[in-house]
Amino acid sequence: MKVLSVVGARPQFVKLAPMAKALAAAGVEHVIVHTGQHYDINMSDAFFTDLGIPDPDIHLGVGSGSHGAQTGAMLAQLDPVFDEIRPDWVLVYGDTNSTVAAALAAVKLHIPLAHLEAGLRSFNRAMPEEHNRVLTDHAADLCLAPTEVALRHLAAEGLADRSVVVGDVMVDVCLQVRDAVAGRPLEVPVADGEPFVLATIHRAENTDDPARLRTIVEALAGVPVPVILPVHPRLAAKAAASGLSLEQGNIRTVEPLPYPVLVGALAAAAGVVTDSGGLQKEAFLLETPCLTVRTETEWVETLENGWNILDPEAARVAELAVRPRPSQDRGTPYGDGHAASAATAALLGRRA
Ligand code: UD1
Numbered sequence: 555m556k557v558l559s560v561v562g563a564r565p566q567f568v569k570l571a572p573m574a575k576a577l578a579a580a581g582v583e584h585v586i587v588h589t590g591q592h593y594d595i596n597m598s599d600a601f602f603t604d605l606g607i608p609d610p611d612i613h614l615g616v617g618s619g620s621h622g623a624q625t626g627a628m629l630a631q632l633d634p635v636f637d638e639i640r641p642d643w644v645l646v647y648g649d650t651n652s653t654v655a656a657a658l659a660a661v662k663l664h665i666p667l668a669h670l671e672a673g674l675r676s677f678n679r680a681m682p683e684e685h686n687r688v689l690t691d692h693a694a695d696l697c698l699a700p701t702e703v704a705l706r707h708l709a710a711e712g713l714a715d716r717s718v719v720v721g722d723v724m725v726d727v728c729l730q731v732r733d734a735v736a737g738r739p740l741e742v743p744v745a746d747g748e749p750f751v752l753a754t755i756h757r758a759e760n761t762d763d764p765a766r767l768r769t770i771v772e773a774l775a776g777v778p779v780p781v782i783l784p785v786h787p788r789l790a791a792k793a794a795a796s797g798l799s800l801e802q803g804n805i806r807t808v809e810p811l812p813y814p815v816l817v818g819a820l821a822a823a824a825g826v827v828t829d830s831g832g833l834q835k836e837a838f839l840l841e842t843p844c845l846t847v848r849t850e851t852e853w854v855e856t857l858e859n860g861w862n863i864l865d866p867e868a869a870r871v872a873e874l875a876v877r878p879r880p881s882q883d884r885g886t887p888y889g890d891g892h893a894a895s896a897a898t899a900a901l902l903g904r905r906a
Contacts, residue, residue, distance in 0.1 A: 556583040557901060558641035560632065562591030562616070562652030565832045567601035568813060569647045569670060572726035574607050576894035580902065584608075585639055589628045589652040590615040594787060596810045604812050605727065621651060621682060628655035636663050643668050643901055646690060649683035657690040668901060672697030672717065673704030674831075674852040680759065696904050698897045701887055703854060720896035721889020724832060728817060728839050729891050735818040742782045742819045743806050749779045751875045752819050752842075753805075753827040756786035760829050760847060764796035770847055773871035774827060775803025781827070781875075782819065784811045825875045834862050838884065845874050855887035 557577055561570050570586070577584040588610035592598045602609060614631045616624060628651065636644065636659055644660035646653045647670045660667040669690050676684050688711075691697050697713055699705045700722035708717040744750045753774050761767055771793070774781050781804050793800050800807050811819065817836070820826065826837040826844040831852055837844035838856040849866040856862035859882040863874060889896075 555643075555902060556585065556639070556641040557643045557645050558585040558587060558636065558639055559645045559647070560587045560589065560652060560656035561610075561647060562589030562628070563648075563650040564592050564597050564601065564810075565830075566647040566650065566652065567598065567605065567607065568727055568832065569723050571601075571605035571607050572723045572730075572894035573645070573647075573670070573897065576898040579895070580898045582898065582902070585612070585641060586610045587612045587632070587635060587656075588614065589632075589655065590617055591624065591628075591650060591652045593617055594810075596812070597787065600812050604814055605731075625651045625655045628652060629659050632656055632659035633663070636660060636665055641665060643696075645670060645901070646694075647671060649674070649687040649690070651682070651686065653690050654686040657693045661693045666695045667693055668696040668698060669694040670698045670723065670897060671700055671704075673699040673701075673706075673708040673713075675704075675707045676850050676852050678850055682758065696900065698900060700889070700893070701855060703887075718900050720900055721891075721893030722835070723893040723897065724835060725839060725888045725891045726894050727813075728836050731814050731817045732821055732840060735814050735821075738818060740818055740822055741815045742808060742811070744780055744782065749824040749876065750822075751777050751779055751781045751825045751827060752816075752823040753781050753783045753875075754786065754830050754833055755783075755828070755847065756788050757829040757848070758788070761788050761792040764792075764798070767792060767796065768798055770868045770871075771798060771800060771802060771805070773868040774875075775805050776872045777804050777827075777875045778872065779804065779824060779876055781805045782823075783807050784809065784816070786810060825877065827871055827875050835888065838862060839888070841879060841884070843877050843879055845871060847871075858882075859884070 616627045645668045646656045697717040699719045821840045829847045844862040859880045
């Protein structure tokens with residue numbers, strides 16, 4: 555069997571890592587196509603190196619642009635690639651422009667399409683990611699859902715017969731990396747044993763309105779302990795454009811972190827403030843309380859017992875960024891760390 559994975563943005567490289575391993579272990583031929591949506595070394599190549607992912611077989615080098623230009627360029631370039639390789643499955647990940655472009659390219663060529671991380675919903679139609687994931691799920695022949703909640707969303711949209719819960723592949727990689735980096739020194743600017751908060755902000759709804767971005771940055775600056783802020787290119791660009799300094803109060807900016815450094819820092823942090831989907835869940839897995847600067851989350855299981863709290867206006871950052879860990883058991887709503895082999899089995903089992 556031949557599977558062709560399409561990835562392009564940072565969170566997809568993290569999900570690709572366990573899938574590449576599981577597909578190789580099952581003897582599946584695996585072709586990796588990188589759209590080039592993310593192209594900075596520390597947003598892309600570093601993940602392939604650090605997570606032991608084979609180099610992409612094909613790199614489209616699409617780069618930045620408006621949503622339409624970026625998605626359209628990927629679609630046009632994927633067409634001949636899929637046509638030449640003719641895989642048994644095109645496998646797409648998550649909810650980015652790379653996901654929806656590859657989904658459209660596959661279905662138009664009648665190539666079976668599988669969507670990993672299917673069924674997530676924010677029900678917020680202002681988010682580009684919400685459209686990307688809904689369109690991709692409805693195009694897919696196989697929806698690989700991370701959770702029972704995701705499966706319920708798919709069933710509610712009439713997609714139950716092509717959906718299966720496989721667990722969350724991010725658990726596989728996060729727990730492996732946690733164990734690998736345990737005991738290593740933290741590579742973030744804090745003194746030994748000093749409590750700190752890890753923060754990331756990159757979503758368009760938070761970065762693209764200068765007044766909102768200022769509110770969030772000022773809230774982070776007022777946290778009573780150091781705030782390590784890895785700066786996503788979108789955040790850097792939008793802050794610079796509105797003349798907003800990120801070096802304020804307790805904020806300590808750093809470049810986007812390699813995944814093992816991020817996992818080490820997250821496990822050691824007293825709290826997390828973020829608008830990233832992945833980080834909310836990684837915080838939950840690593841038992842670090844999280845505050846999410848959004849009106850909703852797709853990862854609703856993290857909200858149980860207060861492991862994750864929504865703070866849409868960033869009004870409670872100073873008060874809640876550092877708070878005691880909840881004492882209740884978190885359970886394992888995201889699976890047991892074997893999602894990639896379950897997803898591989900589903901691909902093999904559904905082969906036409
Ligand atoms: C994309 C995804 C988002 C995901 C995020 C993870 C979409 C619609 N959004 O958002 O779901 O959470 O990736 O990071 O696909 N840039 C660089 N260097 C890079 C990459 C981007 O400078 O390596 C700049 C671009 O020029 C652009 C900005 O960062 O101005 C945003 O990049 P883009 O890929 O459009 O979207 P993200 O905000 O990263």
